[in-house]
Amino acid sequence: MVNYLIRRLLTSVLVIFGISVLVFSIIHLVPGDAVSAMLGRQKVNAQTVAQLREQLGLNDPIPVQYGRYLSKALRGDLGESILNYVPVSKAISEQLPSTLALAFSALLLALMVGFVLGLMAALAHGTWLDTLAMGLSVSGLSIPTFWLGLLLILLFSVNLGWFPSISTGSSLAALVLPTLTLGLPEAAVVARMVRASMLDVLGKEYITAARAKGVPQAMVIMKHALRNALIPVVTFLGLQMAYLLGGSTIVETMFARQGIGRLAVQAISNRDYPMVQGVVLVTAIIYVLINTFTDITYTILNPRIRLK
Amino acid sequence: MTVALKKTAFHLESPGIRLLRQTFRNRSAQFGSILLAILILACLAAPALTDKDPNAIEPSLTLKPPSLEYPMGTDNIGRDTFARFLYGGQLSLRVGLVAIAIGAVFGITFGLISGYFGGWLDSFISLVTDILLAFPDILLAMTILAILGPGIINAMIAVGIAFIPSFMRLTRGSVLAIREMTYIEATRALGGSDFQILFTHILPNAMRTLLVLVTLGIGSSILAGASLSFLGLGAQPPTPEWGAMLNAGQKYVRQAWWLTVFPGLGIFLTILAINLIGDAISDAVAGTIIARDHK
Numbered sequence: 247m248v249n250y251l252i253r254r255l256l257t258s259v260l261v262i263f264g265i266s267v268l269v270f271s272i273i274h275l276v277p278g279d280a281v282s283a284m285l286g287r288q289k290v291n292a293q294t295v296a297q298l299r300e301q302l303g304l305n306d307p308i309p310v311q312y313g314r315y316l317s318k319a320l321r322g323d324l325g326e327s328i329l330n331y332v333p334v335s336k337a338i339s340e341q342l343p344s345t346l347a348l349a350f351s352a353l354l355l356a357l358m359v360g361f362v363l364g365l366m367a368a369l370a371h372g373t374w375l376d377t378l379a380m381g382l383s384v385s386g387l388s389i390p391t392f393w394l395g396l397l398l399i400l401l402f403s404v405n406l407g408w409f410p411s412i413s414t415g416s417s418l419a420a421l422v423l424p425t426l427t428l429g430l431p432e433a434a435v436v437a438r439m440v441r442a443s444m445l446d447v448l449g450k451e452y453i454t455a456a457r458a459k460g461v462p463q464a465m466v467i468m469k470h471a472l473r474n475a476l477i478p479v480v481t482f483l484g485l486q487m488a489y490l491l492g493g494s495t496i497v498e499t500m501f502a503r504q505g506i507g508r509l510a511v512q513a514i515s516n517r518d519y520p521m522v523q524g525v526v527l528v529t530a531i532i533y534v535l536i537n538t539f540t541d542i543t544y545t546i547l548n549p550r551i552r553l554k
Numbered sequence: 555m556t557v558a559l560k561k562t563a564f565h566l567e568s569p570g571i572r573l574l575r576q577t578f579r580n581r582s583a584q585f586g587s588i589l590l591a592i593l594i595l596a597c598l599a600a601p602a603l604t605d606k607d608p609n610a611i612e613p614s615l616t617l618k619p620p621s622l623e624y625p626m627g628t629d630n631i632g633r634d635t636f637a638r639f640l641y642g643g644q645l646s647l648r649v650g651l652v653a654i655a656i657g658a659v660f661g662i663t664f665g666l667i668s669g670y671f672g673g674w675l676d677s678f679i680s681l682v683t684d685i686l687l688a689f690p691d692i693l694l695a696m697t698i699l700a701i702l703g704p705g706i707i708n709a710m711i712a713v714g715i716a717f718i719p720s721f722m723r724l725t726r727g728s729v730l731a732i733r734e735m736t737y738i739e740a741t742r743a744l745g746g747s748d749f750q751i752l753f754t755h756i757l758p759n760a761m762r763t764l765l766v767l768v769t770l771g772i773g774s775s776i777l778a779g780a781s782l783s784f785l786g787l788g789a790q791p792p793t794p795e796w797g798a799m800l801n802a803g804q805k806y807v808r809q810a811w812w813l814t815v816f817p818g819l820g821i822f823l824t825i826l827a828i829n830l831i832g833d834a835i836s837d838a839v840a841g842t843i844i845a846r847d848h849k
Binding site: 262384387389390392397400404411491492510515517519537 | 701
């Protein structure tokens with residue numbers, strides 16, 4: 247297992263290194279001149295362009311630029327926004343907690359709703375309850391988050407006036423609609439997994455054996471089936487979390503909520519490349535870390551993989 | 555004798571036809587295909603269904619609720635939402651198809667090369683794929699748009715590129731499994747070239763699993779394209795597109811519900827239909843694989 251763990255960690259380091267190369271290249275891959283693209287429609291003279299080029303260090307050879315980028319990034323220096331000269335790492339560390347709060351609450355909601363739906367569908371397999379739960383689930387998978395968000399605003403904010411449609415500040419009420427928007431489609435994914443996994447386990451021989459020796463139904467479900475059925479669902483949590491981080495771009499933008507997702511959208515619209523690079527780098531690294539952690543937990547939890 | 559004949563007839567059915575037959579025996583797949591057919595036909599028949607110009611501005615008719623004349627109401631500058639819905643649908647569907655075509659062609663090619671030839675090329679392609687898979691899909695598409703600049707064509711390319719890693723992974727996995735089969739060895743012994751083995755033996759056999767990804771991928775790429783337009787990074791005004799229409803309608807959510815309900819309904823129903831068909835194909839594929847393994 248130690249070998250596997252070392253190999254897994256090395257791959258992650260390699261992938262993070264690759265991400266840094268890719269993120270660094272963003273500015274060089276822009277067709278034409280990146281600096282002119284950044285300045286966009288602003289009326290500038292050649293001097294300003296030259297100054298910004300110098301400031302971004304674009305006049306040095308590319309390997310030198312990359313070396314400088316990497317060594318700065320390792321020290322937590324991701325450059326400055328070209329829009330308002332705020333240090334990128336400062337902007338990200340200010341916005342990240344808001345995104346994490348949203349992602350966690352959405353994950354919690356997704357687990358609760360998805361778990362209930364999935365379990366219900368599996369236990370009532372083949373009945374109308376199963377059809378209903380799976381109908382809800384496939385609808386949840388098909389609904390665009392931004393549309394769900396708008397419908398929720400229409401219902402809970404415009405018609406009922408229960409929750410605000412703009413999620414500013416840190417009040418819990420402001421978190422409700424964004425959480426529902428991000429969490430409900432995810433609940434659909436969880437419901438499917440719980441159902442499939444539960445049906446799989448219920449068909450196993452040890453369940454038949456438990457039933458045959460007269461274990462009560464509730465006990466069979468709680469003690470024998472559920473515990474085993476949850477393994478694939480729990481190991482999938484990491485991926486879900488990562489997916490929620492990606493989904494936060496849309497939800498934060500539509501609810502005008504603070505967070506790195508909205509920061510990314512704004513940076514891209516404004517062609518603020520240092521900010522784009524910073525946000526993409528940080529998000530991708532979080533994603534890799536979550537995946538690595540998930541894989542390792544899975545290996546430790548599942549002896550069958552450990553033996554290989 | 556008759557029994558034997560019947561058996562032969564069954565085996566003469568091509569695998570593709572059998573897969574189709576199994577897929578469409580499923581109720582949800584039937585419902586999904588009818589729904590999808592209606593949506594596609596309605597969007598394609600836009601000029602026949604409405605005589606209005608999707609971009610014609612009518613200042614006297616701003617934010618009118620749905621009526622017989624304007625079945626989906628009008629927007630903030632008096633454009634007919636129904637006409638914009640139909641023409642916008644054409645574009646949204648096209649985004650999905652073009653993007654998935656880009657993702658599939660490049661992803662499958664890289665997957666075939668990587669899985670079949672192995673070696674350093676495989677290691678390199680796999681590493682790049684791992685790196686690209688480290689980005690959440692939408693963020694990868696957004697990053698590519700940051701490079702190419704916003705716009706609907708660029709959005710198609712960005713979503714397409716974001717799909718390459720998934721296709722590459724799945725193709726490579728199938729190739730690795732099929733490569734070791736006896737019939738591949740036999741073809742090689744008979745002097746079959748790599749090209750012939752890849753395209754006449756490996757690819758057709760990997761097709762069934764890829765078909766599921768293609769079908770579900772069309773749905774995901776329509777969604778991704780609409781998301782980008784919703785964020786203002788895809789279709790630019792005044793071009794009608796479902797995501798962009800929602801973005802514009804969002805500001806009037808308090809005055810005009812129809813501007814947010816209809817374009818979103820279009821995206822939702824399209825993706826629902828595709829997911830229903832995709833799930834049925836996925837079940838049918840799993841079924842044929844199980845049936846084959848149990849023979």
